[in-house]
Amino acid sequence: MPASPTLPLGVRVGYGSGSVATGTFGTIPGLMLLPYLTDSLGIAALAAGFIVFAPKAWDVVLNPIAGRISDRTVDPRGPRRPWLRRAGIGLAVTFALLFAAPSMATGLEALWVLILFLACATAYAFFQVPYVAMPAELTESYDERTRLMTWRVAILALTILLAGATAPLIRDAVGGRDGYRLMGVVMAVLIMAGVLSAYAGTRRAPVHTVQPGAGNLRDQLRIVAAAPDFRRLLITFVIQAVAFGAMLAGVDYLAGDVLGRAGAATVLFVCFVGPALLLTPAWAALGARIGKKAGYVAASLVLAVGALLAATAQIAPAGLVYAAVVLVGVGYAGCQVFPMAMLPDAAAVDARRSGSSRIGVYTGVWTAGETLGLALGPGVFAVVLALGGYRSSTGSEVVQPGSALTAITLGFSVLPALLVLLSLLWLRRYSLTADDVEGTVTV
Structure with missing residues (x-):
């Protein structure tokens, strides 16, 4: 479809709402995962640091791959939107499981978190890279892209503040591993809300092809x-x-x-x-x-x-x-x-x-x-x-x-x-x- 100079308000808000997913996942593991590993699962600090680092480092390698795959996606909904839903739902599900390790030997619990965090990071790459690429395909207007990014940045800042402030409160209100489990589920619901809102909000957005x-x-x-x-x-x-x-x-x-x-x-x-x-x-x-x-x-x-x-x-x-x-x-x-x-x-x-x-x-x-x-x-x-x-x-x-x-x-x-x-x-x-x-x- 030819790109319109001005996007409807619903498309701007819909696209910006994807930042609810990126802001939540970008904040909570950095804030909560290391304490979860050392103070709830009893994993030594060095091992816990590796578990937190490795999946994020994997994203560095995976991001260009996710970009090339989404560039080559052919779909009447646009090349990026299918990935928002597919990868976004996967991100929400794996995030809920990340903080829900069953009681096992410490080594098995560490392996659970490592595998689930790798799964989260993989799903996030296939959500975030297409999501960031979408503005170039939604409009050719320089000013309209600025307005689009204003919504995204504003929602991102509010999400970071909301998620980062409430996650410790939820954990502490319940206490122990159950507190982390509930916190993970609540944050996963927040991620899912951002994913589905972005997918639905951009369904009527125009799309044009951009050379990768x-x-x-x-x-x-x-x-x-x-x-x-x-x-x-x-x-x-x-x-x-x-x-x-x-x-x-x-x-x-x-x-x-x-x-x-x-x-x-x-x-x-x-x-x-x-x-x-x-x-x-x-x-x-x-x-x-x-x-x-x-x-x-x-x-x-x-x-x-x-x-x-x-x-x-x-x-x-x-x-x-x-x-x-x-x-x-x-x-x-x-x-x-x-x-x-x-x-x-x-x-x-x-x-x-x-x-x-x-x-x-x-x-x-x-x-x-x-x-x-x-x-x-x-x-x-x-x-x-x-x-x-x-x-x-x-x-x-x-x-x-x-x-x-x-x-x-x-x-x-x-x-x-x-x-x-x-x-x-x-x-x-x-x-x-x-x-x-x-x-x-x-x-």
């Missing part, structure tokens, strides 16, 4: 290798994704073992994510005045300072720790705004140099890098737990040694702060300015 870009990861990396500024931006963003992943994984441990306060996990998560809902326009306005790179540096420094202040968690009042995490959230908002605004600049410069738009290639590599960074974060945090002598358990109360409490605190605070500061070494060499981007072809 480079098909595999090697082709994509070859293109990126010729774009030094994009490469520097990507390395900065991936290192910071490791930091964010480590902090997200540490929320439950800091709340339960260090702060020891009921509901602290929910408060910490809201402090971390909440500012992104409020301060995104403020960071964008600052970037318009001082430049995107300078704004990115400023946001990174704010985040690092907040993380370092959180290192006082073992001795400071809980209110001060919450305030430090709010400061982290303020910086985190800017660290999401600026790189996402700088990505199309790098792609636009490439389009001027090469004579063709390859924004899809850049986005594919960017997504793979972000996935890898967010997967490494919990793994790195698990290594810190193991070095600190963290004691895993099967749900019973365990008194952690002082070294474990210190490891939790440092893994949540100093480690992410150092990673963020390290990332600025690459950002320092990023050289694109407004003058470089002006006059480039629209991508």
